[in-house]
């Protein structure tokens with residue numbers, strides 16, 4: 001069963017797990033969580049050790065300044081890493097101070113990080129990139145770790161079997177000062193993707209489809225584990241895309257059990273352990289996957305084979321449909337809160353209830369962000385762009401997720417494919433995902449973006465965002481409208 | 492941080508589901524302005540038209556609700572980005588308590604760090620409050636953390652749940668750093684043990700490339 005965009009969330013998708021012996025049988029999440037408890041604080045709260053804390057330019061420098069103002073210092077500098085990504089320019093030839101905001105933030109960020117003894121990857125260093133892209137890529141992100149960052153898409157990094165979640169500014173101060181975090185243990189939810197992906201359907205479509213089904217709050221209060229054959233079949237980059245959007249269904253954390261795919265991905269990465277320590281680590285990590293009889297508070301099963309390429313039509317990631325579907329009618333909303341939200345969303349996005357999504361004209365395409373800017377994303381998008389031209393009146397950007405992705409793409413000639421088709425090939429960073437660097441989508445313009453949020457004003461005041469996969473984005477760029485990418489694929 | 496014991500005042504109904512932190516405060520405002528200067532920018536996409544004029548329909552532009560200390564909201568309020576600036580922006584326009592069926596998890600934790608109370612109540616109860624607020628906009632609601640009740644105008648107190656640790660922190664005006672000062676020794680012990688148990692976390696005294 002696939003659910004169209006107008007169909008309310010289905011209670012039938014949720015089934016309560018049977019009761020069992022949960023003392024000995026534990027989930028991946030429980031194993032990682034329990035091994036980080038430093039102290040019981042009572043009332044269900046625990047103090048947890050943080051193995052990696054990542055700082056970015058929007059909040060990093062400020063946090064270090066605030067820490068000093070409170071008379072505190074960084075407890076374990078070596079477990080922290082800093083990188084500018086949000087506020088920096090993505091223009092070719094950019095440097096740390098190319099945007100006004102970055103000129104204000106980056107120099108202070110660097111100076112404060114270095115003064116605190118925190119490793120800093122500068123704007124054009126070979127390791128630089130979007131914080132959640134470089135974590136796994138450099139082997140900083142490892143199975144079994146507890147990872148925080150002042151950014152909600154930290155959930156991305158759970159894809160290798162870590163607990164990774166976003167925190168606020170004050171929580172960030174707490175991590176810097178104590179290398180721990182105060183949390184109440186969330187409930188556990190497992191999402192099993194059965195079956196296999198159809199042609200032209202990507203991990204982005206899997207996660208968008210899930211959000212459409214369970215809603216933007218469907219994972220509230222839970223840590224998600226993604227499992228099942230369709231997850232096991234994914235490479236790490238696809239798994240990162242899935243975990244990235246856990247927060248869009250309300251779950252702070254999403255994770256996937258480490259397996260041989262994980263270990264071969266991590267082996268030899270710059271910060272991954274080597275030699276005997278690697279062997280010891282692997283032995284530990286092999287014990288992390290969820291025990292067979294472990295109990296989840298909620299289980300959801302998705303038939304992966306029935307998922308069509310997805311596209312959002314509104315201003316919440318739950319406002320999503322198959323590309324072949326129509327714009328929903330607020331009259332069909334499940335309740336008043338949903339109706340109000342749908343009406344406001346359609347008004348903002350400029351679509352008419354009942355109209356087909358396919359064929360909607362677009363102005364701009366953005367391929368990038370911590371959701372979809374890795375090498376496999378760019379390869380897939382380039383395949384669609386190859387030999388075609390960006391449609392008249394459409395602008396299209398490709399922003400690689402990291403310097404390493406950019407180097408690899410250039411070595412494969414993907415930059416030339418994109419440029420020949422009329423895409424701009426730019427420098428690594430968050431760029432138009434949040435437009436904090438001033439790279440906005442113009443007011444009223446319609447963008448297809450491979451990002452994770454279609455919120456009001458996310459890509460700039462009055463900008464209209466449709467979330468989709470890299471191939472769907474490339475297809476929209478070359479046709480000038482929302483297009484079912486499967487029509488452009490060689491079979 | 493300002494302690495939260497009890498507050499009274501108008502409650503503004505902002506009832507759409509999934510109000511995200513991007514719409515509460517735009518990201519660039521947080522780098523341009525300090526945490527106490529955000530009042531003009533809270534909900535700006537909804538409060539103002541593109542030409543800068545006020546959007547008269549928006550609930551916080553109605554006179555009774557301009558400085559309402561309580562917000563009545565739809566489910567999943569504060570979802571999305573981790574920006575704590577969303578709570579600062581609410582504080583700047585005088586909001587000290589938000590009543591919603593559910594909250595974004597990071598937003599909720601951020602509230603606890605800033606003396607702001609997230610109250611979880613069933614959707615029907617909040618719909619009832621919203622109906623009262625729309626017909627009697629000036630009538631004061633009371634949110635009493637000490638007694639763990641919300642009292643609607645001329646109505647019966649409605650009890651709500653809150654974790655004891657969070658209640659304690661809010662009432663004492665303590666953020667997480669205040670709550671954990673006593674655990675320094677446990678942290679040292681954990682880290683010492685961990686360097687032996689999981690050396691891959693701590694390679695070469697930290698993240699040295701090897």
Ligand code: SF4
Pocket residue numbers: 085086130131132151153369370371429430433434451452
């Ligand atoms: S790419 Fe977008 S979602 Fe990811 S860290 Fe940057 S701004 Fe956040």
